[in-house]
Amino acid sequence: MLKPQFPLSTIVTLALLIGITSCVPASTRLNALSTETPSNCSQIDPFAKAIAKATNAATLAQQAQSPADWDLVVVRWLEAIAAMESVSVDNPKRAFAKKKVAEYSRNLNIAQQKAKISTPSLSFPSFNNPIFTEQLILYLSYIAAVGTPDILIVGSSRALVGIDPQKLQQALAAQGQGRLKVFNFSINGGTAQFVDFQLRQLLTSGQLPRLIIWADGVRAFNSGRGDRTFTSLTTSPGYQSIIAGNRPRLPQGLNTINTCDDIYSMSVSVIKSKSTDKIATGGNIPDIEAINLSEFTEQKYDQFTPNSDEILIASNPNNYSSEAIDANGFLPLENKFDPRIYYQRNPRVSGRYDGDYQPFSFNGQQTVAFDRIKSFLAEKQIPLIIVNLPLTRDYLDSVRQSREQQFRQFMERQANNGEFGFIDLAEIWKTQNQYFIDPSHLNRYGAAAIANLLAAQSSIPWPQGTQ
Template sequence: MAKLSFPLNGAATLALLLVATGCSQTSLPKLNLNNNSHTRNVVANESDQPSVCPQISPFTKGITKANSAATLSQTAQSQQEWDLVVLRWMQAIEGMQAVPLNSPKRAFAQKKVVEYLNALDLAQKKASLTPPQLPFASFNNQILDEQLLLYLSYIAAVGPPDVLIIGSSRALVGIDPRQLEQKLAAQGKGNLKVFNFGINGATAQMVAFQLRQLLTREQLPKLMIWADGVRSFNSGRVDRTYQQLVTSPGYQVVMAGNRPTLPPTIPEVNQDCGAIPDSTISQTTTEKSQASADVVTSSATSQQWRVARVPFETSSNPEPSPPQLLLLTQLTGTPTPQRLTLVKNAPGNSYSTVAIDANGFLPLESRFNPNTYYQNHPRVAGLYDGDYQPFSFSGSQWNALNSVRQFAQQQQIPLVLVNLPVSQNYLDWERSRREVQFEQLMRGQTGLTFIDMGRVWLNQNQYFADPSHLNRYGAAAVASFLASHPNIPWPQMLPQE
């Protein structure tokens, strides 16, 4: 597999946000950012009570929290324990960054900020490698499990999205939700919320399950964008992804009438600014924390759902090839973590999806270069591609498409189906023939809006990570293209009261 890298918001950004929060309130401050759709309906609780926090110098706080973090990291093993280590480093950074400009300790404190940022980055990596405990039964698909966990958490935090992107890995990496939000806002179409619920290997049957059986009516969006391509609608091949799904414990639970849910919301405002709510960490972790420092202060912690290391294939039926193994590593040359890179020759035979952002999007950094790509990857013709042979547009996948179309009509949710771009190197005679057939069939469909982008960037390799998957530049370009498309019925925002 070609070297892939994707951007990840650095620990610095997250940590330095803490500087803006005061001692007297431990919930997020009231936000009024009209250009940020995620805060449109988010208003934090504010207290009229005066501060009761003990007075402590920022420098002393930074040192105390850093010592606590360093001590806890020596024995941390569970996700909760590493979460607490991360929190302590963030608080240490907050303290050092708050040292006044005219303080004689300022220069030393700034060096400590850089030191603590590096420690925070390491702690976050340790925490992210600890598999999260699912609050629901698994669906035998780690990306589906993690994306569902993130989606439910997203809804709990900001409500259902206005626009939901669905599809396979081509959708997961092919439309940038944040870019789409920004483009729509810039065109005066409102501060819409967009989430990417793409699932690796998802066929039409998988999408039908997601929309019709997995999610409740309250969790559905106002507009659905199904982004994919021909092979997801091929009923001739074996649908291994769906076969795994129907044998999963999660599927059995859903079929019994119980949809996945998250635990009840815990109080997020802590009146005691010197303690962490017991509900957010284990008793063992609490005892370790109390033993590591005399003064323990923290903000109320919200549950952070992480995406684990999972298999990520460019094909649901990959051709045999030498194993391409990947490892998560940090780029050098910068004092703060800015990007994570995937490299070869690491154990696990997997890709890491820790870079999936809060909107469910996986940005790929690499750019497709045919001259080097095929030195490491076989050039498989469409006639021998397991995603195309055997091929049929009639059968289970087409039936699933029709069921989604009918479901969208019943729920009065507009459905837009986008045929995502592929590169010229991908379209040999067999694949081109199927593309034409697919386009002709889709243009005759009712109950949906079909947008054909399949051939718009045939020679624009800078938009691709491989012959059929877009990179983050292509995903941003698709978002811009869709935001300007006249046939998409974007949801109308209600006037703010």
């Protein structure tokens, strides 16, 4: 039996992602099982439609392998849920239908997780960084779906979890800035050198935003320490391809949907011809020879319920996994930092022994990269705002406090030249542990609060969005 381990995800978010990634070309091997264009539209029983969609979803799931395959399965379960939810309150099938909605929702989650695990290919050489690759795919897909963002957030994992783009959109709209698009293109380990690569070499002019918020801290600008993230990037085939003048692109296929559904358009004979295939876990597709979609009964559907031992990846909010990243590139983390519990599980590392601060220097490759970024954005007339994100009192020992002061002075000196704006938030929440996931990373509540705080900053040259 199906063994889902996840709650039902937000349908709106799913719909956006599916709209981007579920284009199923005519050449797909599952096309024979997908819904064909009906010759006419007529009134149909929503219960019968739901059963037919569920049957189609279950059958497709037995065959699915590629991301497009699993996206189509997700679409069918969404359609089945929507149809079953349409069974009216006064319909005698209503109670049974509600139970089926719960069942379909569990199956939807199985398909959703499989679609995530089956990551779409970038059709580009590797960058030696899976999370960066997935963020890049998402960013390019975001542009294809809704257009280039007006505001782009960059930085390391502190930025990835530290500014909620959707909350920032909402806060700016509430202040009369109109409808602005915001995307978080941060990655674990991002430094000035990595951001320089993203902005100057990776993205085209048409993929650059109208405003950049670089959210981070001392680590990203410390030239004294080694830069493993950027070093790994420069040794990758993907980087060499970029240097050669080739930029990543997503497939340009387009798909369309029927304006109305014919629930009987799925060919039972086609399904029957597949019935001897093995599913991935070794089971057989159930024999549906006797199934009559117009007279689908409880017993018949129960016999057709997919039999699977799918092992799903449990969600762990403390891991910076790309699985939980939302449609705007943001990774929301739920837990709240409790020093008593945290230090039972993790060592307390002094700033004296923290590799992010030792050795320490603002003279070197990170500063050179920072200078290139400033010149590049000035030429493109794209404002740059650097945000020093909050830290906890537990994190800010005497060594880190001293380095933070040096960083603040370094930034303020350069910001006075008018090349960028600097907003120092490092010490605003030193005792507000409820905003943090650990001593130096914000949780989703902190990320939302930062979004609201930034939206209220009149010093930031926010672009005007559509009304």
